[in-house]
Amino acid sequence: MQSDILEVVGLCKSFGGVQALRDLSFSIREGEVLGLIGPNGSGKSTTVNLLSGSLPPTGGQIRLGGHRVEALSQWDRVAMGLTRTYQTASVFPEFTVRQHVMLGCEAHRKVSPLAQAFRLKRDKSEEDRVQQKVAQALKLTGLEAEADTVVGVLSAAQQRFLMIATALASNPRVILLDEPAAGMISHERETLSGMIRRIRDTGISVLVIEHHMALIMEVCDRIVVLNFGASIAQGTPAQIRENPAVIDAYLGEAA
Numbered sequence: 031m032q033s034d035i036l037e038v039v040g041l042c043k044s045f046g047g048v049q050a051l052r053d054l055s056f057s058i059r060e061g062e063v064l065g066l067i068g069p070n071g072s073g074k075s076t077t078v079n080l081l082s083g084s085l086p087p088t089g090g091q092i093r094l095g096g097h098r099v100e101a102l103s104q105w106d107r108v109a110m111g112l113t114r115t116y117q118t119a120s121v122f123p124e125f126t127v128r129q130h131v132m133l134g135c136e137a138h139r140k141v142s143p144l145a146q147a148f149r150l151k152r153d154k155s156e157e158d159r160v161q162q163k164v165a166q167a168l169k170l171t172g173l174e175a176e177a178d179t180v181v182g183v184l185s186a187a188q189q190r191f192l193m194i195a196t197a198l199a200s201n202p203r204v205i206l207l208d209e210p211a212a213g214m215i216s217h218e219r220e221t222l223s224g225m226i227r228r229i230r231d232t233g234i235s236v237l238v239i240e241h242h243m244a245l246i247m248e249v250c251d252r253i254v255v256l257n258f259g260a261s262i263a264q265g266t267p268a269q270i271r272e273n274p275a276v277i278d279a280y281l282g283e284a285a
């Protein structure tokens with residue numbers, strides 16, 4: 031039985047009078063892909079924003095490897111192994127792919143990313159470690175052949191893969207993917223599915239928010255379903271697909 035790497039306990043978030051999350055609890059096991067699905071406005075992005083430290087919770091706990099992190103900064107969480115990607119690809123277009131991925135290594139070291147991207151003050155063993163990490167991230171995301179390509183000329187899907195590669199270079203134990211398939215066409219989604227499975231197979235846990243149900247059902251080991259900020263079901267894809275409350279709240283419209 032795998033142990034839990036990330037535990038969410040009684041998480042709450044209010045925006046003024048809007049209760050975006052209500053007493054949400056779930057956990058992610060080591061080396062599993064967990065899907066987070068639900069209708070628009072059900073609280074998926076808010077959950078990722080609270081887990082990553084982009085927003086503070088109103089209440090509840092977030093534990094990474096048994097340590098409470100809900101009061102820590104986003105950078106401290108990255109250094110502890112909790113990283114994320116964003117819904118919109120946000121990249122530095124003038125960097126090469128390799129330089130861009132290196133930024134992720136620096137996020138882990140908590141050193142000025144821009145200074146380190148231009149290779150200031152790295153000793154030989156540190157340089158080797160960075161190159162190894164970058165090579166692994168490029169391999170996992172299928173971007174090896176593009177290592178020396180300028181980011182600005184990549185396709186939209188490749189830029190999304192680059193965000194994943196950059197996040198992987200921070201040496202995560204858990205990676206949060208916020209709508210990674212947005213705007214992708216069929217063969218790009220297939221590439222993404224394979225990538226998510228390869229990441230999982232290295233022992234990294236993956237939380238995926240996604241509206242594309244075929245991708246979620248194919249790639250996830252377990253799924254948490256949100257509705258109005260609360261969990262209405264948790265289980266395997268087969269269990270979720272058959273759950274009447276989920277069909278009623280979401281899958282009826284998404285399928």
Ligand SMILES: Nc1ncnc2c1ncn2[C@@H]1O[C@H](COP(=O)(O)OP(=O)(O)OP(=O)(O)O)[C@@H](O)[C@H]1O
Nearest residue numbers: 045048049050068069070071072073074075076077
């Ligand atoms: N910064 C904010 N200020 C006020 N209300 C917010 C804010 N962010 C989210 N909300 C509200 O919180 C609720 C949950 O929103 P959230 O974006 O987390 O949902 P979601 O499931 O990610 O939706 P979508 O699938 O459309 O991205 C919604 O009612 C939303 O309007």
